[in-house]
Amino acid sequence: MCGIIGYAGRREAGPVVVGGLKKLEYRGYDSFGFAISGSKIAVYKKNGRISDFNESEFSANGSLGIGHTRWATHGVPDDKNAHPHMDCSGKIAIVHNGIIENYAELRKELISEGHIFTSDTDSEIIAHLLEKYYDGDLLSAVTKTTEFLDGAYAILALCEDEKRIVAARQSSPLVLGIGDGEIFASSDITPMLEYTQKVIFLEDGDIVSFDKSSLLIMNAGKEVSRESELIDWDIDAARKGGFDHFMLKEIYEEPDVFYNAFYFEPEEEFVSKIRDADEITVVGCGTSYHAGLIFRYLMEEYAGMPVRVEIASEASYFKPRPGSFIIAVSQSGETADTLAVLRQAKSAGCTTMAVTNVCGSSITRVADYSLFMRAGPEISVAATKSFIAQVAVFMRLVDELSDKTLSESFTGIHRVIEECLMVDVDAAVSMCKGAKNLFFIGRGAYYPVSLEGALKLKEITYIHAEGYPAGELKHGPFSLLDEDTPVVAVCPEHDSRALMISNIREIKSRGSPVIALGGAGDIDLEEIADVFIPLPKAPESGDIITSSVILQLLAYRTAVAMGRDVDKPRNLAKSVTVV
Amino acid sequence: MQAVILAGGEGHRLRPLTRSRPKVLLPVANRPIIDYVIDSLVVNGIRDIIVVAGYRKEQLVRHLNEPGYNVDVVIQKKQLGAADALKCAGGLIKDDFLVLPGDNYIGPSAISAIKDRRNAMLISDHPQPFNFGVVDLKGGLVSAISEKPGDVSGMPVSTGVFSLSKEIFGRMGDLEIPDIISGLIKDGETIEAIHTKDWLDAVYPWDLLKMNKNVLKGISPENAGVISRNAIISGPVRIGEGTIIGSNSVINGPVVIGEDCTIGPNTCIMPGTSIGSRVRIDPFAYIEDSLIMDDSVVGSHSRVTDSVVGGGAVLADHTSTKKSEYCFESDGYFGRSEFGAIIGDGVSSTPFTVYSAAVVGNFVSIEEGRLIKGNLPDYAVVR
Amino acid sequence: MECVVLAAGEGKRMRPLTTSRPKVMLPVANRPMLEHLVKSVKEAGIKDFIFVVGYREQEIRGYFGDGEEMGVRIRYAVQRRQRGTADALDAARDYITGDFLMLNGDMIVQSGDISGICSMSTPCIGVFESDHPEEFGVVTVEGDKVIALIEKSSTPPGNLINAGAYLFGLDIFEKTDSLELSERGELELTDALQPYINKGLLSAYRLQTWCDIGEPWNLLDANEQFLSETEPENHGVVEDYVVLKGHVVIGEGSVIKSGTYVEGPCIIGKNCIVGPHAYIRPSTSIGDNCHIGHSSEIKNSLIMYGTKIPHFNYVGDSVVGPGCNFGAGSKIANLRHDRRNVKSGGRDTHRKKFGAVLGDNVQLGINCSVNVGTIIGSGVMAAPGSFLEGKIADKTKIGR
CATH class of the missing domain: 3.40.50.10490 (Glucose-6-phosphate isomerase like protein; domain 1)
Structure with missing residues (x-):
């Protein structure tokens, strides 16, 4: 929903953060803002879209910066509700992606202690909590603060007196990018691809402190090490070229998308697990849910197997049965509702599979098996090619479970979509x-x-x-x-x-x-x-x-x-x- | 230096092949014609390239969005000719520039001959000059370009490649490019004529076969996919990823075969053949001097020679093409050519169909095997 | 003084050897060519390196680390897109404090030449007298001043070529800042030198020995040169009835089994099994964990780690990538019967004898025949009895 980015390194942080936010704009475009830490923390925030930002309006020097592009959940989209949020002293700045569920009570408590709130957001309480617990060490203040937070968050925090960024993750995506003399933190990998391919996907409960060359990851009070991964994505894949809209560009990619997603070799192992499952359940939201419904009809018709399809946000009211095979469908692999069902199913002992477009995304790390849609980055908010890819993946599964009844007739399908x-x-x-x-x-x-x-x-x-x-x-x-x-x-x-x-x-x-x-x-x-x-x-x-x-x-x-x-x-x- | 590639036209004389793509995207040796133009420019160090798209612009833009192309695209809203297309790019032109037709094969040596000249045009020879503007020369300089001339045999033709300066946008008005050039000459400017042999145009569908043959000469061989040990591959042959070549198939280059094709056992693919991607050639088929586009099927025991087969066409078993004479009338001229068949997109024909100098429209369905000669319109059904 | 080494390129002409490693990590005498370069520079007294990396940078970082093991300091700068030599130099800018040396990573030089070039005043360019000046950029010189840099051409005006070794002061960055893209669409270092040449400031230093490694067959030349200088060492086990002639290096854990005949100079890596009855001929490098078995003959070739050439094979004048497996009786031809130069991938190797280039993990069935000059992509699989020639793309299957 929102996109956040943090940068510590040898370059000027301002242009890096602004450039990164532009790449994250698809995650939210109600308002944007950023904080650059040089000798002091300078903050700029505004209602509207980052793509409309005029660089001449704001300049601040500094090698540390955090930024945010917002999709409003608490508080209307306007200047004051835009991130970053500051504490009362103006020395601490934070950006936050997620929802703090117990914010109302925390807010009441903080107000009674004399803190002054300037926005309607749930996020602002984090800045004030940090102020409350700050005693010269931002890392311990963040650690202490997260103890009080219920809900989902990815947080980046800056403090005027410290030359580092502290980050925390719980149920909201946060990725680190490791460069030469620079480290990035962001909601997804797109903003850092320009600078580095080496990334670390953080886990829930991770609290990270980093500056341009050092990195410390803590979880449950202990230092932990996380493997870095190399990302092989084409930087140019997300260009609109001469199309008027990304949506049209993505629709025009569908002949290739369907073909690539359909023609893959499913692993013997999970195919036989599906075949032997007591029950098959597909969960997803929106478009992904519809792809699941198509799967249901095709499975019934060709493979003679019944399939349950549930909207992810509703599925949590049903109890997953051990022996079920759960297929979670999400283009981004980060959809919170779908993830929640997947985790629940896994802990109930179900076999789980993710169908997603993003390697390394959260659902692929929870699920036992993953199928990739290989549709390339989808930028338009309305899902088009990812729907076609999901249906293709499902059709291939049906094909596999029904002795190739579909693929035999699919010669020329590329041309037909064209x-x-x-x-x-x-x-x-x-x-x-x-x-x-x-x-x-x-x-x-x-x-x-x-x-x-x-x-x-x-x-x-x-x-x-x-x-x-x-x-x-x-x-x-x-x-x-x-x-x-x-x-x-x-x-x-x-x-x-x-x-x-x-x-x-x-x-x-x-x-x-x-x-x-x-x-x-x-x-x-x-x-x-x-x-x-x-x-x-x-x-x-x-x-x-x-x-x-x-x-x-x-x-x-x-x-x-x-x-x-x-x-x-x-x-x-x-x-x-x-x- | 900048270059403007005009790619907005349909190329209606190439129907039925231009229904689903503009002429610049017609595949020759498995690459769209416009790719050769872009390559020739890049080889000559011209990287600031503007492509004017119009007819079926989405298909063109999608192609240019693939990695490896770094061009600007401007859209011509209505197909009002070359000068109007050039005008669309006017805002991006900074100084001297080349203007080129994107639907001709223009080789690197042609570009290198003109790129450093100002106010110049490329001319060439063509057996049917009446299809082009013909050029009157005086001492290496152009004295006139005429579009609708009388007897023009033996005269050099305009290739449509010009080296011009930004000033010409000032004199465009509603004029066509030859008129603008005439205007320049009238005002005392000199237009140098530079002759090249490294240029080809396909005016009619059957001309594609010649262009295909020519371009195939320059391919660099590389095999990929799954190739039977018993396949016999000789001469320059390019086989794409995922393609399967069955045993005892004979492939004599120059031949290109795209990706994910299935070339059955005991097939013969002879020189001068381009086969697109996801094509199926069934056992015992014989293909020579032909251009077969993506997603088509050629049934077993078929013989396809001197023919163009559009995308998604399905020719059942025992299909034959017979090369014979074809007479046509176009813009008031009568012409003759020789070929087997020009088959549009999505055509399907039954076993034992014989094509003889046939131009078969898109989605024609031939429901019983018989001899097909001459023209069939789109969606025709032959029972 | 810092030494900037340009190591960001893939080396497209080296494909398929560069499938999973950059060109500078290709081995010569069982060491990455970059390691040889670092050693020469270190011997000349320079220990502070900045590697400009890009393509498959992890391979370089993983092997060299911070340089401590080699007794040098290595820092890394990343060039994310290949935008020319001047752009690569710019990536290293933050680390440079004064006069510095800049070297292309894909060449072999001697430490004496490094010391020599460092004794000159900045700016200075290393030049070398070449027999094939038409394959390089050429430098024309008057006294020790450069008067022109000429791009690669078929009719070069002299035989002194630009060796890709430079000594610069910080002022070079003023020149690179104002560069514009060249016809190739790159920021060219040679363009930045033009102002120096115009003022007669660029001096030339003649390198005594130099070897550029651009094509797979160049690896064989460099390999031959390095092996000719190696001293014999034996850290492995040599069984009875083995003949070792000339200088032979045998790595730890390797076993040379009975009846094997080895003609030096050659080098055999760690944990290899050679023989019984293998025949290893001069100028051959065999990487770690290789197996050269019964009745197999290897001549003037570079065999990378983990490759198995186990029975009745012949490999001559070839470069074989890591993890390949030869079926019994599979052989590589290395001579044309018309005695013409061998062509490979459409390019003249300038060699009468040249075998094949095999990428990573090529699997040849039994009795495969590989023709001269064949380039076999990574992961290619060939059925028993297949005939391979020309250029074969990665992962191609020559099936039954």
């Missing part, structure tokens, strides 16, 4: 952009496709859209249908087609305009739909992919037509690392 990119959705866009409400309907595996289509549309256009099983509309939502509520029907050549067509007729009789996605040459459908979008000819189950890609394009083009900020929709952050 064809989707050229499908004209303009007529559908003009119908959607004026609407206030929309329904997306489908049956079978196309029901989760509809859910995902609706999610994409609502998150970037801000139009209220709902995915629904086509047969379920008449059990309630029919009363919402009228001529101003278009319905997008996903109706490819599939067992469900006949029923879908009768559903569409019912909808038409309520006056709603219908946008139908169906097989090219489906004359019946073309006739009853107001707008017909032909799907390129695809192999069996390939329509799941083609219809998903086209719905992504529909959402994208509608958002552009409405002038929305496609890559950074309001109120949303890329990976949600708070529960």
Whole structure:
């Protein structure tokens, strides 16, 4: 949700921190700020986006710096709630990513002790706690402070009298980068790739003190050593090039993304574990949850195996059974809700597997097995190619568990996805952009496709859209249908087609305009739909992919037509690392 | 020095192949044509490159986003010709610059001949000069470029490569590039004509075969993938990662084969052939002097020669192509050529189909084996 | 005085040997070429090193550490993108306090020459009289002053080449600061020297011996040169009926089994098993943990650690990466029957005899034949009886 960065080293800290925050912007863009420690601590913070920051507005020299880009959880996005937060004396500055659950009581206590708060955030209490416990040693003050904190945090702290940064991690991501005469700390590796490839992923409970050349990692009062890893990522992979938006760039990568994610050799070991599991449960949030639902339909159809799919934030109310095989799906590998379920499942004795896009991310270190989506960095907040990659990974698993029923027909799938990119959705866009409400309907595996289509549309256009099983509309939502509520029907050549067509007729009789996605040459459908979008000819189950890609394009083009900020929709952050 | 590559046009005379990609992205020896232009510039030390994209711009931008390209992209909103495309890049031009068509093969020696000259153009010879602007010369200087000339046989043609200075943006108005050049000449400027042989243009789809053959001569051999010990590979052959070459297959270079292909046992891949990525060639197929694009399938016992096969086409077993004469009319001219078949994207044909000088549109479906000659429009169904 | 060593490049022409190590870590006489360089410089009395590292830097850091074991001090500066020699020098800037030496990491020089160049006044460039000046940048000199630096060309105006060794003062950074990208898109150190040349300030120092290692076959030349200077040492076990002729070095834990015939100069690393009945011919270096078995013949070759050439093999004039395994009877040809120079990877090796270059972990089945000049990528696997020639990419499988 928020992004933090700290730097200690031989360069000027200011430009390094600002450059780093720009790379972390996707994690939050309500406000930003930073503190540079030279002879004194200089602080700059502002409501708005780091990418709009004008370098001439602020300059401070110093070799230590911390910065923050915010996605508001406690307190509205404005200047005063922006990080860094200071103590009363102005000598201690902190940035924080996470949520302090017991902040209200701590705040009350600190106020009664005379501390003066200037923001509405939960984070500010950390600065005041540090002030309270500081007696000349920032490390021990941070250690003491963390004893009082409940919740999730990654903290970086600076003190005017000390030439070092102290960091602490609990349930929020924090990575160290080790360079020559410089050390970085950040929410993810992107800001430091420019300077070093050597990183240390911190563990929960770690408290770290570092300056430009020395590093001390403590956990539970003892010094610990953590292995460093070498990261092999291409610095340029996240360039937008000539595309108007990252979202469009990422959609255009989908032919390769699907192909790369689908064609991998799953390890014998976990495949047989899945086969022998008493129960298979997939957990995920948002888009990842929808990918899990598609897996469920495919497993039922091809492998004859039932699968449970749960929304991660709800799964904690169910008790994982030992003998279950738990698959946790998260693009970033840091999604707090998903991580929590995974940990719970693991301690209950379940076998666990992570499906993620980021090597070294938290879920890969908790899970017994990991499958990587190999989709490359996804910058746009709306997940597109990562959804396609998740579905591809799941399809490959189904293929493996069902004697290759899918892959045999997948020759040419790359080309088929490429064809989707050229499908004209303009007529559908003009119908959607004026609407206030929309329904997306489908049956079978196309029901989760509809859910995902609706999610994409609502998150970037801000139009209220709902995915629904086509047969379920008449059990309630029919009363919402009228001529101003278009319905997008996903109706490819599939067992469900006949029923879908009768559903569409019912909808038409309520006056709603219908946008139908169906097989090219489906004359019946073309006739009853107001707008017909032909799907390129695809192999069996390939329509799941083609219809998903086209719905992504529909959402994208509608958002552009409405002038929305496609890559950074309001109120949303890329990976949600708070529960 | 800067360079502006014009890459916005569709290249409609290359239909049906340009439906899903602009002409600059048509693969020749498995690389888009524009790559050769960029390479030639970089070899000559010209690194400040601006590409003007238009038709199917997303496909082009995606390609240029791959690692290894360091170019600026500007978008031409409507396809209003070369001068308009150049205007789109005007804001980025600092001083003298080259302007080049991105859809021609332009070799390094051609660039090196013009790069240090100011107010110059590259000219070359072409057997059908009427497809180009032809150039009148006087003592090594251009006296006129004419677009719609009469009898022009034997005259040198404009390659579309110019070395110009920033000032010309001042005189553009709504003029086309040849008119701007004429304007310069009228005002007493001299335009030097530099002749090159290191240039090729594919005007029609069948011209791609010649360009492919030419470019294949320069490939550096390298084998990758999984190659049967019993495969016989001779001459310069490039095989991409993940490709499987079955046993007893004979590959005689120059040949390039992309990634993740399956080349079945007992196939013959003969010189002058480019095969894209993820292509399947079934056992006993024979391929020669052909260009087969990504994701296509050539069935067993097929013979494909002198042909272009678009992306995702599926030719069932016992398909044959027969090289024969093809007459066409284009912009008022009548031309002749010889080739087997030009097959669009997504075409599917049944066993025993024979193509003879056929131009088959995209997504044509041939449902019963028979002789196909002449043109079939997109989405046609042959029963 | 500090010595800056440029060691950031991969050395693309050395592929596939550089799959998992930078060029400067390639072994010559069983030591990374960089170690030989450090030794020469140390003998000349300079002990303060700054390595500019980049590609696979961990290999260098892991091997040299802070230099204490070698009795020197080594600090590291990172060049993250390959942007030219001047850019590499700039990376080391923070560590430099006064006049300093700057050396390319991929060459072999003698300590006498290092002392020589250090006795000159700054700025100074090391030059060397070469038989192949067309392969290098050339320097024209009047007296000991440089009058021009000329880029590599097929018709060089002289035979003194730029050896990649310099003595600079801190003022060089004023020159590098104002550099612009060259045609190659790099910041070139030679461009920074132009102002000195214009004022007649750049002096040239002629190196007595020098060897540049750019291509895999250059490793064989350097190896030959180093081995010719080694003294015999035996820390291993030599069984009865072994013939050791000339200077042979045998590492700790190695066993030379009966019937083996070794012609020096050659060096055999630690924990190797050689023989019985192996034939090792001159100018061969065999790394640690190798196995050269029965009826195998190795000639003028560089075999890296952990490689197994166990039965009925012939390896001549070849560079074999670490962890390779030769099936019984697999052989490498090293001579063209038309007696022309061998070409490898499209380049002339200038050698009548040259075998093959094998990357890391190449697995050859039994009775494989490898033709002259073949470049075999890392992880290539070949089925029994395969024929290998040309250039074979990493991880290719020559299947049945």
